[in-house]
Amino acid sequence: MNQPLRTNTFKEYLVAQKKIIDAALDRLLPGDGDCPRSLARAMRYSTMAGGKRLRPILCLAACRTVGGEETDALSTACALEMIHTYSLIHDDLPAMDDDDLRRGHPTLHRVFPEGTAILAGDGLLTLAFEVIAGDRALNDLQARLIMLELSGGAGYSGMVGGQQADLDGEGQDISPEALEYIHAHKTGALLTASVICGAIAGDGNQEDIGLLRRYGRGIGLAFQIKDDLLDIEGESEKLGKTIGQDAKSGKSTYPSIWGIEASREKLDQAIASSLEALKAWGEEADPLRRIARYIGTREK
Amino acid sequence: MNQPLRTNTFKEYLVAQKKIIDAALDRLLPGDGDCPRSLARAMRYSTMAGGKRLRPILCLAACRTVGGEETDALSTACALEMIHTYSLIHDDLPAMDDDDLRRGHPTLHRVFPEGTAILAGDGLLTLAFEVIAGDRALNDLQARLIMLELSGGAGYSGMVGGQQADLDGEGQDISPEALEYIHAHKTGALLTASVICGAIAGDGNQEDIGLLRRYGRGIGLAFQIKDDLLDIEGESEKLGKTIGQDAKSGKSTYPSIWGIEASREKLDQAIASSLEALKAWGEEADPLRRIARYIGTREK
Numbered sequence: 001m002n003q004p005l006r007t008n009t010f011k012e013y014l015v016a017q018k019k020i021i022d023a024a025l026d027r028l029l030p031g032d033g034d035c036p037r038s039l040a041r042a043m044r045y046s047t048m049a050g051g052k053r054l055r056p057i058l059c060l061a062a063c064r065t066v067g068g069e070e071t072d073a074l075s076t077a078c079a080l081e082m083i084h085t086y087s088l089i090h091d092d093l094p095a096m097d098d099d100d101l102r103r104g105h106p107t108l109h110r111v112f113p114e115g116t117a118i119l120a121g122d123g124l125l126t127l128a129f130e131v132i133a134g135d136r137a138l139n140d141l142q143a144r145l146i147m148l149e150l151s152g153g154a155g156y157s158g159m160v161g162g163q164q165a166d167l168d169g170e171g172q173d174i175s176p177e178a179l180e181y182i183h184a185h186k187t188g189a190l191l192t193a194s195v196i197c198g199a200i201a202g203d204g205n206q207e208d209i210g211l212l213r214r215y216g217r218g219i220g221l222a223f224q225i226k227d228d229l230l231d232i233e234g235e236s237e238k239l240g241k242t243i244g245q246d247a248k249s250g251k252s253t254y255p256s257i258w259g260i261e262a263s264r265e266k267l268d269q270a271i272a273s274s275l276e277a278l279k280a281w282g283e284e285a286d287p288l289r290r291i292a293r294y295i296g297t298r299e300k
Numbered sequence: 301m302n303q304p305l306r307t308n309t310f311k312e313y314l315v316a317q318k319k320i321i322d323a324a325l326d327r328l329l330p331g332d333g334d335c336p337r338s339l340a341r342a343m344r345y346s347t348m349a350g351g352k353r354l355r356p357i358l359c360l361a362a363c364r365t366v367g368g369e370e371t372d373a374l375s376t377a378c379a380l381e382m383i384h385t386y387s388l389i390h391d392d393l394p395a396m397d398d399d400d401l402r403r404g405h406p407t408l409h410r411v412f413p414e415g416t417a418i419l420a421g422d423g424l425l426t427l428a429f430e431v432i433a434g435d436r437a438l439n440d441l442q443a444r445l446i447m448l449e450l451s452g453g454a455g456y457s458g459m460v461g462g463q464q465a466d467l468d469g470e471g472q473d474i475s476p477e478a479l480e481y482i483h484a485h486k487t488g489a490l491l492t493a494s495v496i497c498g499a500i501a502g503d504g505n506q507e508d509i510g511l512l513r514r515y516g517r518g519i520g521l522a523f524q525i526k527d528d529l530l531d532i533e534g535e536s537e538k539l540g541k542t543i544g545q546d547a548k549s550g551k552s553t554y555p556s557i558w559g560i561e562a563s564r565e566k567l568d569q570a571i572a573s574s575l576e577a578l579k580a581w582g583e584e585a586d587p588l589r590r591i592a593r594y595i596g597t598r599e600k
Contacts, residue, residue, distance in 0.1 A: 035461040038468055043456065090422060095414035114395035115467050118418070122390060122425065123456040123464075129429045130451035133444055140440035144433055147447060151430035156343065156423040161335040164423075167415050168336055 002070045010290045014057065021056045022048070024078050028131055035123075042112045042120035043127075047085045050103040054291075055080040055190060058219075059198035061287035062212055065278070068202020075135040076146055076201045079128035080194045083154050086124035087190075089117055091163060125154075138201060146197045153193030162186025174252045187227075188220030195219075195288075211277045215288060218274030222295050225267040228253035229260070230300065271296040302370045310590045314357065321356045322348070324378050328431055335423075342412045342420035343427075347385045350403040354591075355380040355490060358519075359498035361587035362512055365578070368502020375435040376446055376501045379428035380494045383454050386424035387490075389417055391463060425454075438501060446497045453493030462486025474552045487527075488520030495519075495588075511577045515588060518574030522595050525567040528553035529560070530600065571596040 025047055030040045056077030063073035092099040092107040093114065099107050109117035132138070132146050152158055162185025169178055195216035199209050232255050254263040274292040278285045325347055330340045356377030363373035392399040392407040393414065399407050409417035432438070432446050452458055462485025469478060495516035499509050532555050554563040574592040578585045 030456045035456040036464040036468055039456055039461060039464040086422075090418055093415075093418065095409075095418060109395075113467070115393075116464065118390055118393065118395060119460050119464050119467070122386075122421075123460045125422065125425055126451050126455035126460060129447055130455055133447035133451060140444050143447075144440050144443050147429055147433035147443075151426050151433060155426035155430055156330045156335040156339055160419050160423045160426060161339060164336040164339040164416065164419050167413070167419070168338055 002064050010294065013287065013290075014052075017057045017060060018053045020074070021053050021060075021077055021081065024074050025081060028075065028078050028082075028127070030123075030127075038112065038116055039119060039123060042108060042116050043123050045111060046089050046102075046108045046120065047082065047124065049105045051081075051085075053081060055084050055194040058191065058194040058216075058288070058291060059201070061291060062195040062198030062204075063202035065212070065281055065285045065288055066199050066202040066204030066208045067284065068198075068204070072137040073198045073201035075131050075137060076197050077194075079131045079150065080190070080197065082124040082128040082131070083150065083159075084190060086121040086128075087154075087159055087163070089121040089124070093117065096163075096167065142200055142203070145200045149193050149196050149200065153189040158185055158189030158193070159187075162189065169252075176257050179252050179254070179257065183224040184217075184220065187224050188217065191220040191223060192216030211280065214277040215274045215292070218270045218272075218277065219292050219295050222267050222270035222274065222292070225254045225263055225270065226295060226298065228255055229263060229267070230298075232260070267296055302364050310594065313587065313590075314352075317357045317360060318353045320374070321353050321360075321377055321381065324374050325381060328375065328378050328382075328427070330423075330427075338412065338416055339419060339423060342408060342416050343423050345411060346389050346402075346408045346420065347382065347424065349405045351381075351385075353381060355384050355494040358491065358494040358516075358588075358591060359501070361591060362495040362498030362504075363502035365512070365581055365585045365588055366499050366502040366504030366508045367584065368498075368504070372437040373498045373501035375431050375437060376497050377494075379431045379450065380490070380497065382424045382428040382431070383450065383459075384490060386421040386428075387454075387459055387463070389421040389424070393417065396463075396467065442500055442503070445500045449493050449496050449500065453489040458485055458489030458493070459487075462489065469552075476557050479552050479554070479557065483524040484517075484520065487524050488517065491520040491523060492516030511580065514577040515574045515592070518570045518572075518577065519592050519595050522567050522570035522574065522592070525554045525563055525570065526595060526598065528555055529563060529567070530598075532560070567596055 029044050029047060032040050034040060059073050059077040059080055060070040063070050088102055089108050091097050092102055093109055100110055101107065107117075108120060112120070128150065129147065132143055132150065135143065138146065154160065156164075162182050165178065165182045166186055169182065174182075192213060193216075195212045196209060199212050204212070231253065254266065258266065271292050275289060278288055329344050329347060332340050334340060359373050359377040359380055360370040363370050388402055389408050391397050392402055393409055400410055401407060407417075408420060412420070428450065429447065432443055432450065435443065438446065454460065456464075462482050465478065465482045466486055469482065474482075492513060493516075495512045496509060499512045504512070531553065554566065558566065571592050575589060578588055
């Protein structure tokens with residue numbers, strides 16, 4: 001049964017959805033007896049380390065919007081979180097961003113051998129597809145369409161392509177077009193896929209899917225602009241750094257290219273475009289509306 | 301149209317099949333305009349670097365055996381080669397086997413930055429699923445069943461699990477059971493999946509699939525025993541090392557555990573079991589029979 005929205009605050013809704021998703025992830029991830037214990041533990045360490053579960057929550061909310069039962073999209077939602085988690089694990093590796101902390105915990109390759117971290121990422125990506133293929137809540141066509149959306153959003157034409165462009169642009173001045181490409185692909189593609197996969201699981205029609213794709217693109221763009229703004233606001237408070245210095249250090253962001261005010265306008269426009277795409281729906285789309293506003297106003 | 305076998309020697313058949321598969325891989329891999337050029341080139345570098353194409357050839361041969369047209373299994377065959385190639389790329393990384401050469405060429409991370417190698421592997425794994433989901437030669441149920449077989453064979457309960465067990469066992473004495481686990485999962489699982497996916501693409505029934513699974517397990521085991529025997533024979537010739545020294549260095553192999561003679565017997569038994577599984581079929585299974593014998597007698 002779909003989680004009621006109006007009787008709860010939005011924060012309570014997010015907490016309740018996260019709890020449902022975490023329980024489902026726990027059921028779907030391998031345990032110690034299913035494969036080498038090190039692999040099972042590494043896959044669980046990163047997936048269960050926390051995170052807002054934004055992609056699975058979007059997936060469930062889109063399923064509800066087109067009239068589906070959220071339970072029908074629950075495994076799909078978990079597959080999206082597995083793909084997101086694998087991308088974080090690989091992105092944090094020494095050969096990529098070389099990060100020590102993720103979601104408030106040491107990164108996977110700081111706790112397990114680096115080879116295990118690579119394999120845990122590979123295992124999560126593969127498991128995402130296994131979960132969809134084996135999901136009894138989906139008919140064969142739905143499973144196939146979700147696979148197509150998921151692989152397109154996650155692969156060379158989506159997330160992996162965006163990560164490669166980000167890697168290629170490291171330490172270089174990049175054009176506004178290159179910045180748009182990186183963000184639209186690295187972050188935007190999987191956010192949009194999350195919405196569309198939920199709509200397919202909820203048996204949405206072609207018109208629903210077209211509108212929700214527009215919604216997804218809007219929140220994807222908004223998410224990234226807000227991220228860049230938070231970076232600057234956070235850094236300004238902590239380090240007293242100005243935007244000019246940020247730009248001089250070669251880090252291209254929305255504010256460094258367009259300035260803070262124009263970036264805030266672009267953020268508002270992206271949110272407005274997302275909300276506009278939902279106007280045909282009534283209260284069944286309220287979670288998607290609240291998520292869009294949340295993306296524009298979140299403080300971390 | 302299925303490639304005739306009887307009019308050609310087996311070697312000519314392998315060459316002809318490889319040519320068909322390479323042309324299809326070339327069509328399915330991204331080009332420079334489809335994603336960052338570095339990513340497209342890295343994905344192509346490793347996939348087109350050569351290799352026997354054993355998995356896709358098995359897939360096509362299994363499709364033919366159950367009465368299907370090999371063209372219906374061609375994209376599936378390519379997906380199998382993409383998964384095999386991704387596993388080699390990640391396995392060769394410094395954090396894993398740290399290999400400099402693969403298929404007679406420098407490994408991907410020696411030619412491209414290591415981060416690009418990781419992403420190219422991720423891109424190939426994801427593309428394999430995109431290819432299946434988008435393959436018009438398959439109906440929705442076939443696509444779903446192939447996805448399930450492929451993800452099971454490639455993931456934590458298959459290939460990735462075997463690679464993790466191999467990594468965990470490095471530099472340690474491992475039991476015969478652990479050796480069986482590593483080989484059955486690291487190599488055997490994807491070889492078996494190759495046969496089964498071909499049978500599904502060729503619309504094989506449950507009985508066909510059961511028999512071909514037995515065939516796949518037999519050749520998977522034979523492949524690994526033969527690999528171990530070739531290692532020893534090759535090393536003996538080149539280095540004058542004895543098996544006893546191999547065992548003392550802590551490298552567990554079939555011959556080091558059971559001795560050369562018993563390993564050769566196990567190899568023959570595995571091939572015989574594979575051939576036995578095919579006895580219900582006539583000449584349509586000849587390619588699978590020839591492949592089984594080839595696996596037992598190959599010299600590299």
